[in-house]
């Protein structure tokens with residue numbers, strides 16, 4: 001049986017943190033956001049909202065809010081993924097939906113031959129991030145995704161064996 005493309009993408013995807021100078025097209029960014037928007041959500045409430053930042057000055061300001069600022073500065077674009085408090089109905093489930101949205105976005109970037117990384121450390125300064133992006137506390141930062149053309153694909157990762165992960169098979 002041929003391996004399904006989605007399974008191949010899941011295994012092939014790596015966090016990409018170094019990018020070339022080449023810009024990412026608006027259509028590609030929109031395709032990544034659209035893939036995010038097709039994630040499942042409780043009651044199909046679709047609580048996610050997005051801010052696309054290409055502007056180097058704004059990216060520099062965002063970079064100042066995380067120890068991973070070099071990634072934010074080096075990426076041609078970043079997408080801040082938010083939860084809209086007015087669309088939320090259950091804290092845990094809405095956070096889970098944001099996670100599904102983010103993973104869809106990473107897989108979409110992989111499918112488009114782009115590189116992306118989920119940046120969570122910046123959440124330590126999420127109030128300052130809202131200030132930089134001109135958003136009220138109605139919007140809660142879930143993560144920032146940096147996107148670009150990979151400078152290389154040498155990135156490797158490992159996973160625990162299933163024998164450590166599966167607690168029981170009953």
Ligand SMILES: Cc1cc2nc3c(=O)[nH]c(=O)nc-3n(C[C@H](O)[C@H](O)[C@H](O)COP(=O)(O)O)c2cc1C
Nearest residue numbers: 013014015017068117118119120121122155156157
């Ligand atoms: C919730 C979350 C937060 C993360 N935060 C960061 C981050 O702030 N900076 C970073 O470089 N990578 C971050 N990552 C990426 C992880 O380091 C990466 O997914 C992990 O090391 C596995 O590598 P892989 O994505 O290449 O498989 C984050 C991933 C997740 C899911």
